[in-house]
Amino acid sequence: MNIQIFGTKKCNDTKKAERYFKERGIKYQFVDMKEKGMSKGEFTSVAEKNGGFDSMLNLAAKDKDALAKIKYATDDDKLHIILENQQVIKTPVVRNGKLSTLGYQPDIWKAWE
Secondary structure: OOEEEEEOOOOHHHHHHHHHHHHOOOOEEEEEOOOOOOOHHHHHHHHHHOOOOHHHEOOOOOOHHHHHHHHHOOHHHHHHHHHHOHHHEOOOEEEEOOEEEEOOOHHHHHHHO
């Protein structure tokens, strides 16, 4: 397994995901989205596997202005706005090669083992 966890240090679901893999002795790479974030290719790949750009959004995110911009943007502009405002992406984003999940999904991760 080649696990990557994209999230933030303050996100409780991200902490739970890290604990899940740590408890099972599975190595993972943590990517702090406040420092680095996802590349265009990573984001697009995860979005394709998880229902598109809109499913990637955390509608409860604090940045309501960015969510409003995304809501009314054309499809071409959505990707650019989301990548510029990654604080609106659901976390954690957990990747295992070409497989990925949004949020805390231990039942799916178990199937990866």
